[in-house]
Structure formats: structure tokens, C-alpha cells
Amino acid sequence: MRLLEAIVEANQRAVAGGLKANLNAPEFSDALPLVALTCIDPRLNRLVPEMLGVPEEQFIWLRTAGNIITGPLSSTLRSLALACAVKGGKEIAILGHTDCLVCKTTVMKLTDGFRALGVDRAKLPENLNEYFGLFASERQNVIRGAEIVRQSPLIGANVPVHGLLMDVQTGKLEWLVNGYQTLGVTAPSFVEAVRQTAVEMVKQTATEALDLVAAKLPEFKLGEMKFPEFKIGETTIDPNKWLSQLQSATAAKSEPQPAEGVQQPATEPERKFDQTRKYRVIGADQKVYGPIDGSKILEWVADGRIDWQTASQIDGSGEWKPLSAWAEGPKPATIPLPPPIHPAPRLQKIRKH
Missing domain, CATH: 1.20.5 (Single alpha-helices involved in coiled-coils or other helix-helix interfaces)
Structure with a gap:
């Protein structure tokens, strides 16, 4: 029996009997210490490494938010590689858990969290999903992480890389990736x-x-861009017109610009937008958010999170329109015109003969 097989078996006994997993460490001395990458969730503190049955002195514990690995040469991979090369780790386990808060985090929640910390959206990377490695499934995140580690040139081909998921309520392990099946796989240089x-x-x-x-x-x-159709040597710019445009541009640049920090006047949609209502909007991730106060909507527009073309509805209306449509206001009532008056026919006198 190999190390991870013994760990899963000991874990099953512990879950069934309500006791800690007991692993005969000397029997697996050639496979220890075990390097484990887990999430930073504090609920794991009472479960790891007890529910694995591995003694603390034989357990190298690395933690990142959501046990996320963004690439084969990332800082997380460097830590895993050093844990093996310097601390003597023999096997690696990517250990995710159920009910992960990172999994539940959306881009909107993330930007709101950073905003509360004083970090503006403009200072964050354009693609937050890609940069932070957000994921929608704890299992898929573990499987993807194990694949990235296995393909990293920093990890030896003879180091098993496993993927596990732990139930934070019971401590039960689910073995998702069997690292023994991919031993000897040659990683790229x-x-x-x-x-x-x-x-x-x-x-x-x-x-x-x-x-x-x-x-x-x-x-x-x-695909619609075409080269201009003119003959070589043919003049395509009127020098006088070009000079006039250049002078206009120079004059525009010389006009005084508003100083930084001075509040700019509100735009037409902002002035007409009803802030007393509540709205629902569809974010860039195609999820519906709301109901949201009108004042909050204007903050999101100012931050660039949404714009006036974002699909939205007044809460309870059921009608989806661009956000700008709610700033147009009611159209003036049409006053019906009276029917046209036709002149009366002229009467002709009958002549007597």
C-alpha cells in the first residue's frame, strides 16, 4: 500500500469512528514528508493534518487563497519546488475543500471588497478572473492545480502529484487525482x-x-479594412486643409484644462437619472445584480464597472433596457390635432330663362 492509499483509508476509518486518522508513519518513511497546498480558510486548522493521519513533523503545509495555482512557473510553484528540493518533500497533495469562499466570489464582489480597502478599480488588472485565478468549482480547481504542478519543469517526474477535496464539516477526503498514475511523465523544459x-x-x-x-x-x-485606392505619387492631402486642421488642433490644446481634483459637471444622463429608484443590472460576467440603489449605480458608472449601455431594469418592472433609457425621462404627451376644416361649397344662383 502506498502513502496516499493509506491516508485515504485512515481518513475513512476516522470519519466513520469519529476519531483522528492513525497512520503508521515509519512504514511510509520513503514517501514522507508530504507537501500539501491548501486554502487559507481557518476551518482547516482543526482538520489538517489530523484527518490525514500524517504527523506534523512529516507534513509540509503551504497555503494560498483558494489553493490557486496560476501557472507552472508561478510563485506558488516555486514554493512547492523548494519544499521538495530543500525540505525533502517526497509527494505533493493539492488539497481543496468544500464551501470555499473564493469559489463563491464574483468580479463584482471582488471589486467591492477592494473598493472598501481603498483600492480603485482602475488600479486593478483588466482581467480579474485571469489574474486572481477565480474558479466556479472546487473540484475542477483541484484537478487543474494538479495538472499545472505535474507539467511544471520545477517538479521532478518521480514526485507524485495528487488532488484531494476535503469536506469542511466532516473532514472526509475525496481523492480526485491519483498522482501514482502519472509518474514518469516528462514535463517540458x-x-x-x-x-x-x-x-x-x-x-x-x-x-x-x-x-x-x-x-x-x-x-x-x-476584415473590412482596405488599402486606399490611389496611384503612387498622387497627392491625397490638401496642404491648405491640413494646415488649417493643424492650427485648430494646436488651438484646442492651448485651451485651459480643468485641474485635477476639481469635480466635473454631471453629464446629461447623470442629471436625469432617478437615484431614488432601485435597479437590477447584468454584469460583464452575465450575472444579474440587484436590487441596487440609484446612487450606487452612478458610482459604478463613474468607476467604469458598468456604462450607460449596460442592460438594466427598474426593480419590479420586468423590462430590460440600456441604463441610459431610464435617464431619458417620460416623453411629452402628444396633443391630438383638431380635424381639418374644409370650406363650404359655394352655391351658384340658377338663372331664369
Whole structure:
């Protein structure tokens, strides 16, 4: 029996009997110490490593929010690699848990949390999901983390990398990834890993750029750009017109600009927007948020989290419109015009013969 097989068996006995898992550590001395990456959730403090049955002196415990691993060369991978190379770790376990708060966190909740700490949205990365590694499933996060570690050039091919999920209520383990089945898998070289990471970053940057173009220039379509049809040497710019445009641009730049910190006048939609109502909006993650006070809506618009084209509805109305539609106000009533008056027909006198 190998180490993780013994750990899972001891855990099952402990859950069934309500006792701590007991593992005969000397029997598995060639597989210890065990390196474990877990979440920072304090509910794990009473469960780990007792429910695994591993003695504390043979347990190297690393913790990150959501046991998230963002890449094969990330700082988390460096810590795992050092735990093996310096502290002598023989096997690695990515240990997630149920009811993870990071899993429940949305982009809106994250930006609100940072805002409460004094961090503006403009100072945060454009793609918060990608940067913080947010996930929607604890199991998928564990599986993905184990795959990233297995493919890292910093981890030896003979180091088993397991994936486990722990129930925070009972301490029961679910073995998701059996690291013994992938022993000997050759990871890419460090240079290749750097290249792959760079390629992924370029792809992500390109995707974000295209999304930005689609959001800011909805009329622009890729593939419709054509070269100008004129002959080589043909003058396409009127010098007099160009000089006039240059002078206009120079004059515009010389106009006094508002000083920083001076509050700008409200825009037309802001002045007409009814802040006394409550609204629901659809965020960039396609989730519905609300009901939200009108004043909060204006804060989100100012922060750039939503804009006046964001799909929204007045709470209880059931009708979805762009946010700007609620700032247009009621249209003036149409006054019906009276029917047209036609002149009476002229009477002709009958002549007597």
C-alpha cells in the first residue's frame, strides 16, 4: 500500500469512528514528508493534518487563497519546488475543500471588497478572473492545480502529484487525482515552459484587446479594412486643409484644462437619472445584480464597472433596457390635432330663362 492509499483509508476509518486518522508513519518513511497546498480558510486548522493521519513533523503545509495555482512557473510553484528540493518533500497533495469562499466570489464582489480597502478599480488588472485565478468549482480547481504542478519543469517526474477535496464539516477526503498514475511523465523544459507561458500571456492580451475593440468600437468589423485606392505619387492631402486642421488642433490644446481634483459637471444622463429608484443590472460576467440603489449605480458608472449601455431594469418592472433609457425621462404627451376644416361649397344662383 502506498502513502496516499493509506491516508485515504485512515481518513475513512476516522470519519466513520469519529476519531483522528492513525497512520503508521515509519512504514511510509520513503514517501514522507508530504507537501500539501491548501486554502487559507481557518476551518482547516482543526482538520489538517489530523484527518490525514500524517504527523506534523512529516507534513509540509503551504497555503494560498483558494489553493490557486496560476501557472507552472508561478510563485506558488516555486514554493512547492523548494519544499521538495530543500525540505525533502517526497509527494505533493493539492488539497481543496468544500464551501470555499473564493469559489463563491464574483468580479463584482471582488471589486467591492477592494473598493472598501481603498483600492480603485482602475488600479486593478483588466482581467480579474485571469489574474486572481477565480474558479466556479472546487473540484475542477483541484484537478487543474494538479495538472499545472505535474507539467511544471520545477517538479521532478518521480514526485507524485495528487488532488484531494476535503469536506469542511466532516473532514472526509475525496481523492480526485491519483498522482501514482502519472509518474514518469516528462514535463517540458524550463525554457519551453517560459515560452508556453509567454504565448498564453500574448493570447490573453490579444483577446482582451479584441474585446476592448468590440466594446469601444461596435461599428468596427475585422476584415473590412482596405488599402486606399490611389496611384503612387498622387497627392491625397490638401496642404491648405491640413494646415488649417493643424492650427485648430494646436488651438484646442492651448485651451485651459480643468485641474485635477476639481469635480466635473454631471453629464446629461447623470442629471436625469432617478437615484431614488432601485435597479437590477447584468454584469460583464452575465450575472444579474440587484436590487441596487440609484446612487450606487452612478458610482459604478463613474468607476467604469458598468456604462450607460449596460442592460438594466427598474426593480419590479420586468423590462430590460440600456441604463441610459431610464435617464431619458417620460416623453411629452402628444396633443391630438383638431380635424381639418374644409370650406363650404359655394352655391351658384340658377338663372331664369
